[in-house]
Amino acid sequence: MTTGPVRPTLEESPSFLKAEHISVRYGETVALNDVTLHIPTNRVTVLIGPSGCGKSTTLRCINALVKTSSGHIDYGDASIQAMSETDLRRNMGYAIQSVGLMPHMTVEENVDLVPRLLGWKRSERTERVSRLLKLVRLDPQVYRNKYPHELSGGEAQRVGVARALGADPPVLLMDEPFGAVDPLTREQLQDEFIRIQRQLKKTVVFVTHDIDEAVRLADYLVIMKDGMIVQADTPEQILAAPANEFVERFLGPDRSLKRLSLFTADHCCLEQVVSGTGKPSEAQLPKGSNRCYWQVDADGKPIMGFTWIHNRIIERPITSSTHTVQPYSSMKECMSAILSLGMPATAVVDDDGRLYGEVRFETIQTISLS
Amino acid sequence: MYIRIYNQKVVKTTRSVDIGRCRHMSEELDSPPLTCYLHRIGETPVETERTEQAFALPMGEHVGQFESRLNFHRKLAAIVLLVFAVSFFFPFFFARENRISAEIPGGIAELALLPTLLLLLPPTMILLYALIRNSRRSEWLLSFAGTLGLLAPLAVLAYVGPRVVSTLGPFARYSPGSGMYLYLTAVAIVYLMKARIRIGDYIGLAVALAVVLALGHQGSFNRLGILLEARNFGTRLSREILAHIRITGISIGISVLVGIPLALVTFQSRRMRKLVFPLLNVLQTIPGIALFGLLIAPLAALSQAFPQLREWGIKGIGNTPAIIALSMYALYPIIRYSFTAISSIDASVVLAAQGMGMSSGQVWRIVRFPLATPGILHGIRVALVQTIGNATLAKLIGGDGLGVLVFEGLGQASVDMVLLGMLLIIALTVAADRIFQILITVLTPVSLRREGA
Numbered sequence: 038m039t040t041g042p043v044r045p046t047l048e049e050s051p052s053f054l055k056a057e058h059i060s061v062r063y064g065e066t067v068a069l070n071d072v073t074l075h076i077p078t079n080r081v082t083v084l085i086g087p088s089g090c091g092k093s094t095t096l097r098c099i100n101a102l103v104k105t106s107s108g109h110i111d112y113g114d115a116s117i118q119a120m121s122e123t124d125l126r127r128n129m130g131y132a133i134q135s136v137g138l139m140p141h142m143t144v145e146e147n148v149d150l151v152p153r154l155l156g157w158k159r160s161e162r163t164e165r166v167s168r169l170l171k172l173v174r175l176d177p178q179v180y181r182n183k184y185p186h187e188l189s190g191g192e193a194q195r196v197g198v199a200r201a202l203g204a205d206p207p208v209l210l211m212d213e214p215f216g217a218v219d220p221l222t223r224e225q226l227q228d229e230f231i232r233i234q235r236q237l238k239k240t241v242v243f244v245t246h247d248i249d250e251a252v253r254l255a256d257y258l259v260i261m262k263d264g265m266i267v268q269a270d271t272p273e274q275i276l277a278a279p280a281n282e283f284v285e286r287f288l289g290p291d292r293s294l295k296r297l298s299l300f301t302a303d304h305c306c307l308e309q310v311v312s313g314t315g316k317p318s319e320a321q322l323p324k325g326s327n328r329c330y331w332q333v334d335a336d337g338k339p340i341m342g343f344t345w346i347h348n349r350i351i352e353r354p355i356t357s358s359t360h361t362v363q364p365y366s367s368m369k370e371c372m373s374a375i376l377s378l379g380m381p382a383t384a385v386v387d388d389d390g391r392l393y394g395e396v397r398f399e400t401i402q403t404i405s406l407s
Numbered sequence: 408m409y410i411r412i413y414n415q416k417v418v419k420t421t422r423s424v425d426i427g428r429c430r431h432m433s434e435e436l437d438s439p440p441l442t443c444y445l446h447r448i449g450e451t452p453v454e455t456e457r458t459e460q461a462f463a464l465p466m467g468e469h470v471g472q473f474e475s476r477l478n479f480h481r482k483l484a485a486i487v488l489l490v491f492a493v494s495f496f497f498p499f500f501f502a503r504e505n506r507i508s509a510e511i512p513g514g515i516a517e518l519a520l521l522p523t524l525l526l527l528l529p530p531t532m533i534l535l536y537a538l539i540r541n542s543r544r545s546e547w548l549l550s551f552a553g554t555l556g557l558l559a560p561l562a563v564l565a566y567v568g569p570r571v572v573s574t575l576g577p578f579a580r581y582s583p584g585s586g587m588y589l590y591l592t593a594v595a596i597v598y599l600m601k602a603r604i605r606i607g608d609y610i611g612l613a614v615a616l617a618v619v620l621a622l623g624h625q626g627s628f629n630r631l632g633i634l635l636e637a638r639n640f641g642t643r644l645s646r647e648i649l650a651h652i653r654i655t656g657i658s659i660g661i662s663v664l665v666g667i668p669l670a671l672v673t674f675q676s677r678r679m680r681k682l683v684f685p686l687l688n689v690l691q692t693i694p695g696i697a698l699f700g701l702l703i704a705p706l707a708a709l710s711q712a713f714p715q716l717r718e719w720g721i722k723g724i725g726n727t728p729a730i731i732a733l734s735m736y737a738l739y740p741i742i743r744y745s746f747t748a749i750s751s752i753d754a755s756v757v758l759a760a761q762g763m764g765m766s767s768g769q770v771w772r773i774v775r776f777p778l779a780t781p782g783i784l785h786g787i788r789v790a791l792v793q794t795i796g797n798a799t800l801a802k803l804i805g806g807d808g809l810g811v812l813v814f815e816g817l818g819q820a821s822v823d824m825v826l827l828g829m830l831l832i833i834a835l836t837v838a839a840d841r842i843f844q845i846l847i848t849v850l851t852p853v854s855l856r857r858e859g860a
Binding site for chain 2: 100102122123124125126127128131133134135136137138139140141142143150151154184185186200203210
């Protein structure tokens with residue numbers, strides 16, 4: 038039994054991107070009203086709120102697509118108003134909901150745009166494109182020369198993310214990047230995003246209106262309404278102590294279930310699992326124990342789960358991908374897999390489908406109690 | 408003929424009449440019997456006995472697609488039949504004792520009935536037969552018949568016309584009549600009906616062209632009105648053609664140089680938009696002749712005040728006011744199309760480009776211009792076609808070009824001369840349009856080609 042799963046806390050990392058008292062007014066309309074926001078470095082900051090709350094405007098202020106009427110944004114030591122807009126933007130990857138891939142350019146030319154603007158050498162650029170496409174799980178051989186109209190929505194989004202990462206910018210701005218794809222693809226893209234972020238550790242500002250997505254991805258969650266920040270904290274804190282009724286309503290009635298999205302399977306999966314290629318022996322699965330035994334095939338992929346329920350050994354065939362989870366899957370998905378498999382645990386498999394560990398129902402219970 | 412349909416698509420066609428054999432064939436193929444069935448066209452409500460044999464079915468065509476094509480085909484076939492029939496009631500050519508004397512109708516209706524009929528009827532019959540029996544096998548017959556359909560009226564012009572004219576004196580001449588135009592229209596419809604133009608058709612067209620050139624070389628068309636007019640003009644004809652091209656070219660050049668930057672400015676500034684578009688609309692509604700005339704006075708005054716300008720050809724009458732007026736007309740399509748092309752670019756693409764740190768010049772160069780190019784070129788193409796036609800009016804204020812033929816012909820009541828001018832203008836227009844189409848295809852970014860045309 039593991040002790041309670043540990044989620045990295047948001048230690049006071051010195052923020053180098055700070056918005057101080059910024060306001061944006063269009064004539065009479067106030068789009069942003071005195072917003073102060075310190076973006077934690079190397080972490081994911083998610084801005085969320087109902088439409089028109091100013092979340093996208095805040096994002097666009099950061100790369101100067103929208104001019105602030107008052108207040109200032111500091112990038113490192115300098116105010117962004119003092120920097121050249123093009124230099125500023127080339128230091129910040131930018132991905133948007135409608136992707137905005139150049140329709141007359143191939144995938145390679147699209148991903149290559151910022152490095153080309155920065156005048157990188159050709160050989161460096163070619164290698165960079167291959168690396169980025171591999172990073173977003175697109176085969177460079179296949180996709181390099183495709184045009185945007187030949188891509189599916191999910192593929193286009195991946196290219197959009199690769200393009201935003203083009204020149205390896207320290208900051209990544211993402212404006213509802215997964216908003217325009219179907220729920221299934223969106224979940225996959227979120228998994229990928231978590232994987233990539235763990236690898237690259239960028240300072241990310243992410244705008245969304247999907248609270249599940251926000252809770253899942255955020256290290257720092259900023260809830261906005263009517264051009265102002267209502268609450269800004271770690272998602273754990275916000276879920277545990279909503280600042281007011283608006284936040285509470287916004288989080289929805291299933292707050293405890295949403296908490297599960299905060300944790301991924303690898304936070305709390307047991308790596309010592311009992312498995313074998315045959316049926317379980319008495320020693321492997323003692324009578325009456327509440328443990329599980331996983332039967333694997335020659336490749337190490339789980340094909341059958343065994344456990345004792347009511348003095349009877351039960352077998353559950355693992356036939357669909359909803360029966361198992363991956364290390365980057367959220368606890369919520371683990372819960373769903375446990376329910377669909379009908380066992381006290383579910384198997385965690387790696388990218389090749391091989392058994393990697395298991396997530397037990399008790400662990401999930403522990404999390405929801407902690 | 409029987410067709411076999413699998414999942415609503417035509418997968419097998421056969422001309423066999425033996426339904427038992429067809430069933431056998433279908434069993435040999437590996438499709439499941441439930442979705443595979445034989446379908447006799449005659450059994451569906453749209454078909455008749457005749458069209459049942461009349462069509463060669465492309466594989467993979469959807470049944471609905473096939474049926475609507477069949478209906479369309481039958482309607483067109485009826486039209487062709489009608490046009491052919493009507494054409495025989497009109498004169499195939501007119502003869503005149505001299506350039507401006509009254510027309511003497513020739514052809515089946517009046518003069519030279521028998522030879523005309525003899526030349527026209529057999530090809531017409533073959534053509535109609537091929538049309539009705541349109542099947543895979545009769546494709547070649549149809550190509551052959553189409554060629555005959557083109558050659559028959561030429562034969563009338565080459566053999567019957569001269570014979571009639573020779574009885575009318577040394578200045579007599581003849582020109583094609585409405586019957587012939589109708590006949591050629593019917594032949595053209597046959598070509599348009601084809602699902603696609605085949606090699607046989609190209610060969611046929613080439614043969615027809617070769618025959619025309621050979622006959623012309625032999626002197627068979629020597630007494631044809633338009634050719635007599637063309638001969639009268641001599642070298643002046645080519646001069647006027649070149650002048651027409653030059654006037655059009657300069658006008659389009661000016662309006663491209665003025666129009667495209669103006670479209671950019673209009674796109675950038677809302678105030679300019681409110682100014683430019685109403686102005687263009689008004690400009691477009693001024694009748695051509697009026698605009699040409701309006702320019703005479705100011706230009707005349709200008710050249711009076713600065714005699715130097717006169718040496719450069721800038722004066723109240725002549726080509727200069729024509730070019731100015733024509734470029735003003737051409738501005739409308741060029742600015743409109745360019746503006747639409749620029750403003751219809753997906754906003755998210757531009758936003759992404761700016762967000763990536765492109766300067767505004769780079770946004771124009773890397774994003775907006777390449778994406779707007781097809782639209783801008785379409786505008787220029789429309790302007791070009793329009794200007795070639797309008798340039799005819801240049802003659803009215805003392806300019807050159809093919810308008811000279813048209814308006815002098817009108818003045819002299821010489822139909823042939825007007826016709827010669829008009830045919831040349833049409834030929835120029837079609838040629839310019841084609842060349843531009845090719846240009847547009849070449850200059851459109853590869854990935855955008857599938858949308859445009």
